[in-house]
Amino acid sequence: MNKFRSISHIVTLLILVVLSSGCKKNFDPVLSGTLSLSGFPVTDADWTNYVMQVYMPYNPKWGYTFFASGSGQDGYTMFQPDNSMFQYIDQASDISQVFSGWGGNFYTLSELNFAGSELGIGRGQGHFEKVKFITRWTALIDKLNKGFTTKNDSLRKQLKGEAYAARGIMNFYLLYMYGPVPVIMDPAKIGTSAESDMTRPDRTTFVKYITDDLQTAADSLSPVISATEFGRFTKAAALTFLMRAYLMEHNYAAALPVGMAIKNLNLYSLTANYNDNFASSNSSVQTTEEIWSITTNSSSQGRAGNTTNLNAFSYYCIPWDCHLLSGNGGWSQVYGMPWQIYNSFEPGDQRRQWLLNSYISTATNALVDSAHGMTSAIMNKYTDNLVASYQANNIVVCRYADVLLMIAEAEVGSGVTGEGLADLNIVRARAGLAPLTGPLTMAKIFRERTHEIWWEAQRRLELIRFNNWYTQIAAYNDYYSTASMKKLTNVAPIMPIPIYAVSEGCAQNSQYSGVSGVTNATCTDALPSYFTGTGN
Numbered sequence: 001m002n003k004f005r006s007i008s009h010i011v012t013l014l015i016l017v018v019l020s021s022g023c024k025k026n027f028d029p030v031l032s033g034t035l036s037l038s039g040f041p042v043t044d045a046d047w048t049n050y051v052m053q054v055y056m057p058y059n060p061k062w063g064y065t066f067f068a069s070g071s072g073q074d075g076y077t078m079f080q081p082d083n084s085m086f087q088y089i090d091q092a093s094d095i096s097q098v099f100s101g102w103g104g105n106f107y108t109l110s111e112l113n114f115a116g117s118e119l120g121i122g123r124g125q126g127h128f129e130k131v132k133f134i135t136r137w138t139a140l141i142d143k144l145n146k147g148f149t150t151k152n153d154s155l156r157k158q159l160k161g162e163a164y165a166a167r168g169i170m171n172f173y174l175l176y177m178y179g180p181v182p183v184i185m186d187p188a189k190i191g192t193s194a195e196s197d198m199t200r201p202d203r204t205t206f207v208k209y210i211t212d213d214l215q216t217a218a219d220s221l222s223p224v225i226s227a228t229e230f231g232r233f234t235k236a237a238a239l240t241f242l243m244r245a246y247l248m249e250h251n252y253a254a255a256l257p258v259g260m261a262i263k264n265l266n267l268y269s270l271t272a273n274y275n276d277n278f279a280s281s282n283s284s285v286q287t288t289e290e291i292w293s294i295t296t297n298s299s300s301q302g303r304a305g306n307t308t309n310l311n312a313f314s315y316y317c318i319p320w321d322c323h324l325l326s327g328n329g330g331w332s333q334v335y336g337m338p339w340q341i342y343n344s345f346e347p348g349d350q351r352r353q354w355l356l357n358s359y360i361s362t363a364t365n366a367l368v369d370s371a372h373g374m375t376s377a378i379m380n381k382y383t384d385n386l387v388a389s390y391q392a393n394n395i396v397v398c399r400y401a402d403v404l405l406m407i408a409e410a411e412v413g414s415g416v417t418g419e420g421l422a423d424l425n426i427v428r429a430r431a432g433l434a435p436l437t438g439p440l441t442m443a444k445i446f447r448e449r450t451h452e453i454w455w456e457a458q459r460r461l462e463l464i465r466f467n468n469w470y471t472q473i474a475a476y477n478d479y480y481s482t483a484s485m486k487k488l489t490n491v492a493p494i495m496p497i498p499i500y501a502v503s504e505g506c507a508q509n510s511q512y513s514g515v516s517g518v519t520n521a522t523c524t525d526a527l528p529s530y531f532t533g534t535g536n
Helices: 044-058 085-091 104-110 114-118 127-147 153-178 203-220 235-248 252-263 313-317 350-354 400-414 420-430 442-452 459-465 469-476 482-488 499-504
Strands: 290-294 358-360 367-369 377-379 395-399
Touching: 044 127, 044 153, 085 104, 085 459, 104 114, 127 153, 153 203, 153 235, 153 459, 203 235, 235 252, 235 290, 235 395, 235 400, 235 459, 252 400, 290 400, 350 442, 395 400, 400 420, 400 442, 420 442, 459 469
Parallel strands: none
Antiparallel strands: 290 395, 358 367
């Protein structure tokens, strides 16, 4: 069975009724009246129901069950506590300790063993399967463009924007996880031999897939959504990812006007306190700073299927004998900030108060700190304020402080002197720090991002685009000591495509030549040089 075949048919109403939402705000299909599969979708409500499928892989749940793989669970969602972008982007970087306690991906990703993590992964247990969603959404977009007629023009534009945003954002993550991957963007190719073509598109083409989709989404999406719809894509959410894409490609001249467009919406400002964006007391409430967040439910267990979302990050950050979670400990300190990063914060930086450097063990009543067995600082960013099974903190994906720092980055990269230094100092002022003086440099911006944007599923991408991958990993990832640097020079910040996927089509990548289990590995390596350099 090839990698696209199971989703080449138009979705039926029967499947849609079990689809999950992008957040807990009832973005779920609702079945009423007589069940009929003919002519669906027809009404505005049908079309809205139909498009809500795009939020499924972005749910923070333990997984989703959608495509037929026989595994019982078909994939990990993008923002769940484990096997998500937080693990693949933040744990696989310099801001999280090496963790061997549980083995598996928790260990391999923390030590940047991407081949060990991804090569042998089974169908449905990795993120390469998200190419199926690209095909599905290509069919959805085609149907929207050809078949959706309504008197409600704002609804038509919003639904169109959500479909394009979902596809553009997913391709963004696929590119910076695997490099350009074979995806179906032309609906005429669905159900044809193109579905088994494993040829990597060239980088320029793939980047254009992303930027075209996100620009179309931004042109279509509403700048403002109602409180009951918080969690759906907006104009600024699409623009934020568009800006990130341009910066990842070092296209600073294109990134800068996108950042200014977000600023000129005049909809966003920094919250008074840094942690207001992450506190459970603000659950389901959009702060002035949040651009796109996913809401959660403190009573949810986050199981695949038609259940609400959960936030269980603190269970992976709090040691079992540190009772910060409604009077209980976490599961283990899987994710912890290395002491070198913790110590790099300036004195008085209020953002560091959400990193704990000691606690009293409930097991021994003894102090635990860096001198007494504490291997890393506790990341208490998603602070638990509720007595409940899980947390109800919004999971923040895009916020305005990030946009301000990206504007500064775009200005330096394009050689423009504008509002960038002032924007960076707005972020610093909220942290209780004195303003920086000019000139503005990439080093200053990178340092500020280290202390502002930690554990927001961005770090590995920052290391790539600031050209700091090798220097930062060598300095802060304990696995890569000076004696192990020869290992590090062979680690590019990109994941290999799993063997099962390569074996199903023509393996267009020589990284698999001679690898056990791979057949047809005879085609040209198409990995971009952007990812394969051995230093900065």
